[in-house]
Amino acid sequence: MKFSWRVLVLWTLPALVIGFFFWQGAFANVPADMGKNAANTRMTYGRFLEYLDSDRVTSVDLFEGGRTAIVEAVDPDIENRIQRWRVDLPISAPELISKLKEKQISFDAHPMRNDGAIWGLLGNLIFPILLITGLFFLFRRSSNLPGGPGQAMSFGKSRARFQMEAKTGVKFDDVAGIEEAKEELQEVVTFLKQPERFTAVGARIPKGVLLVGPPGTGKTLLAKAIAGEAGVPFFSISGSEFVEMFVGVGASRVRDLFKKAKDNAPCIIFIDEIDAVGRQRGAGIGGGNDEREQTLNQLLTEMDGFEGNTGIIIIAATNRPDVLDSALLRPGRFDRQVTVDAPDIKGRLEILSVHARNKKLDPSVSLEAIARRTPGFTGADLANLLNEAAILTARRRKDAITLREIDDAVDRVVAGMEGTPLVDSKSKRLIAYHEVGHALVGTLLKDHDPVQKVTLIPRGQAQGLTWFTPNEEQGLISRGQLKARITGALGGRAAEEVVFGAAEVTTGAGGDLQQLSGMARQMVTRFGMSDLGPLSLESQQGEVFLGRDWTTRSEYSEAIASRIDAQVRAIVEECYDNAKKLIRENRTVTDRIVDLLIEKETIDGEEFRQIVAEYTDVPDKAQYVPQL
Ligand code: ADP
Ligand code: MG
Ligand code: ZN
Numbered sequence: 001m002k003f004s005w006r007v008l009v010l011w012t013l014p015a016l017v018i019g020f021f022f023w024q025g026a027f028a029n030v031p032a033d034m035g036k037n038a039a040n041t042r043m044t045y046g047r048f049l050e051y052l053d054s055d056r057v058t059s060v061d062l063f064e065g066g067r068t069a070i071v072e073a074v075d076p077d078i079e080n081r082i083q084r085w086r087v088d089l090p091i092s093a094p095e096l097i098s099k100l101k102e103k104q105i106s107f108d109a110h111p112m113r114n115d116g117a118i119w120g121l122l123g124n125l126i127f128p129i130l131l132i133t134g135l136f137f138l139f140r141r142s143s144n145l146p147g148g149p150g151q152a153m154s155f156g157k158s159r160a161r162f163q164m165e166a167k168t169g170v171k172f173d174d175v176a177g178i179e180e181a182k183e184e185l186q187e188v189v190t191f192l193k194q195p196e197r198f199t200a201v202g203a204r205i206p207k208g209v210l211l212v213g214p215p216g217t218g219k220t221l222l223a224k225a226i227a228g229e230a231g232v233p234f235f236s237i238s239g240s241e242f243v244e245m246f247v248g249v250g251a252s253r254v255r256d257l258f259k260k261a262k263d264n265a266p267c268i269i270f271i272d273e274i275d276a277v278g279r280q281r282g283a284g285i286g287g288g289n290d291e292r293e294q295t296l297n298q299l300l301t302e303m304d305g306f307e308g309n310t311g312i313i314i315i316a317a318t319n320r321p322d323v324l325d326s327a328l329l330r331p332g333r334f335d336r337q338v339t340v341d342a343p344d345i346k347g348r349l350e351i352l353s354v355h356a357r358n359k360k361l362d363p364s365v366s367l368e369a370i371a372r373r374t375p376g377f378t379g380a381d382l383a384n385l386l387n388e389a390a391i392l393t394a395r396r397r398k399d400a401i402t403l404r405e406i407d408d409a410v411d412r413v414v415a416g417m418e419g420t421p422l423v424d425s426k427s428k429r430l431i432a433y434h435e436v437g438h439a440l441v442g443t444l445l446k447d448h449d450p451v452q453k454v455t456l457i458p459r460g461q462a463q464g465l466t467w468f469t470p471n472e473e474q475g476l477i478s479r480g481q482l483k484a485r486i487t488g489a490l491g492g493r494a495a496e497e498v499v500f501g502a503a504e505v506t507t508g509a510g511g512d513l514q515q516l517s518g519m520a521r522q523m524v525t526r527f528g529m530s531d532l533g534p535l536s537l538e539s540q541q542g543e544v545f546l547g548r549d550w551t552t553r554s555e556y557s558e559a560i561a562s563r564i565d566a567q568v569r570a571i572v573e574e575c576y577d578n579a580k581k582l583i584r585e586n587r588t589v590t591d592r593i594v595d596l597l598i599e600k601e602t603i604d605g606e607e608f609r610q611i612v613a614e615y616t617d618v619p620d621k622a623q624y625v626p627q628l
Helices: 005-025 032-036 045-053 094-103 115-142 149-158 179-193 195-199 219-230 249-263 291-305 345-356 367-373 379-395 403-415 426-444 479-500 507-525 558-585 587-600 605-613
Strands: 041-043 057-063 068-075 081-088 106-109 163-165 208-212 234-238 267-272 312-318 336-339 451-455 465-468 602-604
Touching (some): 045 057, 045 068, 045 081, 179 195, 179 208, 179 219, 208 219, 219 234, 219 267, 219 312, 234 249, 249 267, 345 379, 367 403, 426 465, 426 479, 426 507, 426 558, 426 605, 451 605, 479 507, 479 558, 479 587, 507 558, 587 602, 587 605, 602 605
Parallel strands (some): 041 081, 057 106, 208 312, 208 336, 267 312
Antiparallel strands (some): 057 068, 068 081, 163 234, 451 465, 451 602
């Protein structure tokens, strides 16, 4: 069972009450007015008589028909101060009264009251009652059958999971690098602030905006920024939170959310990961009329149920717009789609500037250099990167983040934690040849991305690493570049084989091989870059579970399949031969760089190229360095 506040409350409350009665139990038979002058300490009857005889007792109050007494007496143990005790009296002690009279001690008898009995009775009953109630609730909860619509509804309602932020505090200035998306959404702010401007000319204000993009690109942030700029409340819920164990809960949450939103209009409703509820209906495994469909139907109904000018705008986020139900995307619902992509180099620079605002950076750090080094990083990655760098800086007890911390943080974010370098050994030498093989082949091929650095410091799974400066800015990749990448990926294995012989090659190339096989296969089946001609033989496969695109998989005959295999093999063999040839022809410089690498652990790209240039021509790759 999932943790829930309801269960917690259900069980703590009785526990507290029961605890209270056990505690109360000690006085359960004592009348209420005795409680206020009740003494904490008890005294035996014998001791009481002793005190009486030695004239220490000053007053006696009798309770319960003379069965209990509160005795005030001078305590010799603590400097003769007056103390109070509680004494249980024997049932028949008639001589006591006469003794008290004789000693002229003030005494008083208090009448018996009935509260005691009532409290006692309640105390005895409360435990079974609570137990039964508790069991009843527990039973109702764990029952999988809904006990009728009313019950399920109130259930979803009291457990509403959406959050409301009256003020998000996020402004458009905090969102950087995704200018197009921002511009599109700027208009939404105007809708919220001045709806009259649009309604006056008869325009219908859009109800829903769908933000589409990979995780971490700032979709949530954008939605909050809209609310922040417009100064309206922000309701958020994740699609997965609609769907629960109970049938009908999702739908009732949707109703509840919209009701709250209407009460607080103008406002923004943000539905994160809408694909969790908004998938194409009637598809996939499980099919039919399930909980998710009911939730989606409710969502559609609610979206139709309010007019555009009520001032509620629904923003949803997803990274799978292709699986969404088409009913969600028709005009009048999420009729605007805004794409939020991973930022380009300029965007990264802007995002870095936003997140560098509250960080102490050494003046030598250039954010441009970081932006250049981090292709493919999303806004969340960059924020994380700067944070990691700041943590490293603090750990190294420096005052400001320097380039070294940034570099280490990038490496760490991309390739994992740093390990300890191997001691000089045959396997270290082999790893060095492997990495220098990648780097050398990459440097000598005109179409390959330039080497950024080679290192023997292990990271994550890798024993050594060769970093290239990827060239992301030109979206299209040529056949020559793909082949260069395959050759470069084979450079490691080629060096192992050329230097140590075919029998000595290692498993270290496993990852390389997997990667390059995938590339070679795609060249044949998707990009038409082989003798099979410009045909697309395989589409990118979606998950069967999603049910939408699993029937669109291309089919081809066995004969074609074996021709595909032959073509893939031919590409890889050609590249492998080329890689081995390059290593053999440059054996001298390879050996020299390996020695240097074992000594220094890391060589940067510039130095690498300079050494290679002493022996052979190095192609110029200026065109690969991304421009700002
Ligand atoms: P998503 O919802 O797209 O998965 P988030 O909006 O939750 O991504 O982003 C997570 C964090 O990453 C944000 O809180 C912010 O710190 C940072 N971030 C992401 N994109 C940007 C951006 N474009 N500009 C500034 N910061 C960003
Ligand atoms: Mg998000
Ligand atoms: Zn490798």
